[in-house]
Amino acid sequence: MRSDVHPAPVVAPTPESPADDDVRPVRPARTRPGTTRRRRRLVRGLLVALLAVLAVPFVFPTWWMASSSLKPMSEILRIPPTVLPEAVSWQAYADVFRLQPFAQQYWNSLYIAVLVTLGTILVASMAGYAFARVRFPGANALFVLVLVGLLVPAEVTIVPLFRMVNQLGLIDTHWPLVVVPIFGAPSVLATFIMRQFFLGLPRELEEAGRMDGLGRWGIFWRIAFPLARPAVAAVAIFTFLKSWNLYLEPIVYLSSRENFTLPQALTQYVDAYGGPMWNVQLAATTLTVLPVLAVFLVAQRQFVQGLAHSGLKG
Amino acid sequence: MTPHHHRRRGFAAGLAAATALGLTACAADEQQVAGEPGTPAEPVTLTMTVWTADESQLALFDEIADAYVAENPDLVSDVEFEAIPFEDYTTSLTTRLAGGNPPDLAWILESYAPEFVRSGALVDVRPALEATEGYEVDDLLDSSLALWEDGDGLYAYPFSNSPFAMFVNTDQIAAAGQPSPADLVASGDWTYDAARDIAAATAASSGKQGLVVRDFEYKVWENLSTVWEGWGAAPWSEDGTQCTFTDPAMVDAMTWIHDATFDDGALPGPGTTADFFAGDAAMTITQISRASALDESFAWDVVPLPAGPEGRQNVIGQAGIGVFAQGEHPDVAADFLAFFTNPENAEKLATYFPPPREQLLTAEVLGAANPLLSEEQLQAVVVEGIQDAVTKPAHPSFARLQEAVRAELDALWTADADVEAVLADVCAAIEPVLAD
Amino acid sequence: MSTPLATTAEPLRRTTRRRGSVDRRDRWVGVAMVTPQVLGALAFVIAPLVTVVRYSLHEWNVLSGSFVFAGADNYDRMLADPGLRESLLASLYFSLGLVVLNVSLALLLAVLLNQKLPGTTTFRTFFFSPVVVSLVAWTIVWSFLLQDDGGINGFLAGLGVDGPNWLRGEGTAMLAVIVVQVFKNVGLNMILFLAALQSVPEEVQEAARIDGAGAWRRFRAITLPLISPTILLVSILTIVGSLEVFAQIAVLTGGGPGNSTTVLVYYLYQQAFRFNDFGYASAISVLLFVIVLVLTLIQWQTRKRWVFDEV
Secondary structure, X not given: OOOOOOOOOOOOOOOOOOOOOOOOOOOOOOOOOHHHHHHHHHHHHHHHHHHHHHHHHHHXXXXXXXXXXXXXXXHHOOOOOXXXXXXXXXXXXXHHHHHOOHHHHHHHHHHHHHHHHHHHHHHHHHHHHHHHHOOOOOHHHHHHHHHHHHHOOHHHHHHHHHHHHHHOOOXXXXXXXXXXXXXXXXXXXXXXXXXXXXXXXXXXXHHHHHHOOOOHHHHHHHHXXXXXXXXXXXXXXXXHHHHHHOOHHHHHHOOOHHHOOHHHHHOOOEOOOOOEOHHHHHXXXXXXXXXXXXXXXXXXXXXXXXXXXXXXXX | OOOOOOOOOOHHHHHHHHHOOOOOOOOOOOOEEOOOOOOOOOOXXXXXXXXXXXXXXXXXXXXXXXXXXXXXXXXXXXXXXXXXXXXXHHHHHHHXXXXXXXXXXXXXXXXXXXXXXXXOOEEEOHHHHHHOOOOOHHHEOHHHHHHHEEOOEEOOEEEXXXXXXEEEEHHHHHHOOOOOHHHHHHHOOOEHHHHHHHHHHHHHHHOOEEEEEOOOOOOOHHHHXXXXXXXXXXXXXXOOOXXXXXXXXXXXXXHHHHHHHHOOOOOOOOOOOOOHHHOOEEXXXXXXXXXXXXXXXXXXXXXXXXXXXXXXXXXXXXXXXXEEOOOOOHHHHHHHHHHXXXXXXXXXXXXXXXXXEHHHOOHHHHHHHOOOOOHHHHHHHHHHHXXXXXXXXXXXXXXXXXXXXHHHHHHHOOOOOOHHHHHHHHHHHHHHHHHO | OOOOOOOOOOOOOHHHHOOHHHHHHHHHHHHHHHHHHHHHHHHHHHHHHHHHHHHHOEEEEOOOOEEEEOOOHHHHHHHOOHHHHHHHHHHHHHHHHHHHHHHHHXXXXXXXXXXXXXXXXXXXXXXXXXXXXXXXXXXXXXHHHOOOOOHHHHHHHHOOOOOOOOOOOHHHHHHHHHHHHHHHHHHHHHHHHHHHHHOOOHHHHHHHHHOOOOHXXXXXXXXXXXXXXXXXXXXXXXXXXXXXXXXXXXXXXXXXXXXXXXXXXXXXXXXXXXXXXXXXXXXXXXXXXXXXHHHHHHHHHHHHHHOOOOO
């Protein structure tokens, strides 16, 4: 199903917001007596312990998923679950690629998500900018019309959309998975975020561009869009994740294995009687999750800072 | 963008469908019959949706399809088998039907059989089967076909007929000092009460679970029919209009199940998972095809279902292949179905799916497919298990009933439940649906 | 948010009034820039919605292919359908529980992570990681953990507590579904709050500190008002998202016990895809859409009362 990814409201850069989120040194308590400092350290230790406890329900399932992909079937379903595999086997990872064109499916998901992300950024930043900055007749009505897309669950429109795609002869192609998200409901969220950002962008920056003889399009493209990097980053991450995890639509639109996307491919690792091959499914799932997690690990500081920079005050 | 390899509905045809909104108004009473396939202008591509993704099964289907294409190059250029995950199978199929793009052929779950059969969505394939040389329609078992017939019409071919049986972990049972079920079968004492006592004692001794009705999981209640058939109970009347959950037979059967679970500890309670094949339980009721999940980790046996107060009743799980009337080439598809399931190919398919053909139901044919089972086991459980077997409950409004009964039965799965009161609630909930 | 939902460009400033011709040219650029999004919304949102409204006025059995005009029958049926009432209540319970738990946990985590404690980066990754994990895998793992004899109760037994049968109890099943959903998505809201917290000016905090305000008072009086726009947005998006919960229900409870976790979308899905009753399902879709619309409007209309920093 859908990935329930929420966007960030992003607004213009506020220069005073602190950039570093990790490295800011603890304020030295020079003037305070030693007991206060000890108490502070105790409190901080307790807070770290609290974080560690809170982290367990977040980490355990992912850990279980990764470690279980190395277990034999019978051990996976054991209750209570084992934390470490008793006997490590990489067989499931070999099966992932043997049973299905998994590399092809990986590529499908990847290029669809990248296209959707790029397309959404373009469509949404243009629309967001125009709705925020340009006065044109009917703007309010059009904006409300577009916002409806924010409020429609995919289950509601899937049947009419399927009929449309079918009439165009595009079943079992990737077109509906690329075009509908870029222009349809999923991109509305992105437009909304971009509009919020551009609303807060200081006008003076644009005035300078106008002095230089730039038209509206030039101002958007040369000045506003480059300044919107934090908002674009947020939109990119949410859009990518949403496309990467899309489930209902591929199931409905695609029918041949070489066209499948990852969430759909995962369900195909079943035995002769429809029972899931848990170890292979989990191995494949791990392969789909780890790269995204790795990217977040590397990029998270920029991500959070980008959002913080952008003020996010709404 | 991956190019659109497989031609489907043309653009013009799509537009035409759009104008008519693709809603072929064929009422339920004017069902269609597949006739002789006229040779199409150019060979067509057939699609069949299946819920298996098993590569060896798909390879076998492809092999049979290739042979058909080789024999009928003018008729068919390719047959595609589309694997849809089991969980999403009906959703996907329904969306395609709603969208006016049904497959030519589809596997159909037994629970949905009456709904599909009576809806007019499928064509009558009997004439196509009868017209096929060497098909031997008479060899098909009447009891297997019953679910898929409406009047004289046969609306799907039940390609899979897997009997329910009792798998037992003989290691655990012996360790608990309990009698062997095989011996009880031989002496004629193999009853549900005996099974319950063995299960309870073995569970107490092993610390694991006793008797697991597989895939029931306190949601899929229709799997309990393997048990209550021994009481001669049924959820609704034969014609599907009266609720019979409150009949004495059903009350007794459900009371037995409830007490075996909550008083004797013979069945695992709700929210407890136990996989027999992982060695977590002493015995399990499931389809014989699951034998492939067994390995050397414990000694096991497979015996027929126990007898209830009303004797023993064979139960099978079925799956059918139907041809969609809305498809583009129902005649060609029916002709392919006749080829796919002719005696020769049915024998090949028997490797995975016990066929509805009497002459193929021998321990010899099935033995090739089930090397883990002895000839005696096959004879007792499969060959005799399919004869005169009944299927699990089915109804034209099955999905609605399934959901309504599940919701009401949840009240039954507590230690202090009032069985009769809960079953009365079940009837109250489903009677409006049955009356429709 | 500095402007209400339905207003678009800020009023033009006087300085730009001089350049009337530029404005006129601007108009067309503006129209051109929104065109892809507007056409897309028309084709892929509005048109399907109109079609759904049309379906809702028909009796449509997909299997038999019957499609008969039924007027308001499906809407009349909704009024008399006890299952629908139950699912509305379940949705209300689910959405409220989800928003309250999600927002408060996200805020708590963000505040903790904003304390510059050692290991913050690691913890942030931990809390965020479920967001990228596939929903189905996540839900399946939790369904194992929440079994009567599963990991959670095993842990509780270690503490000497006899845990309930989470997914089977009338009271606990919905709670379990909510908690699983919160753990899955709270990381994203946490990041949004974290970013908001980091844009609260240090000087204001410092001034309050000097005035002798305690940590809790500073949080209540300064931080909370300053991040209230983020709270509003996170709440709206969580509520809108909560109406789309489906796989979680299917895997964890199947709508039970009884109908206690059959939320509206799950009910809609059953009517459409399990019972093949597309006309009725379409009517429920229309209802769902109206509910989301009204909820969102209410949130926007009441925001002035509790959101600081509104202009």
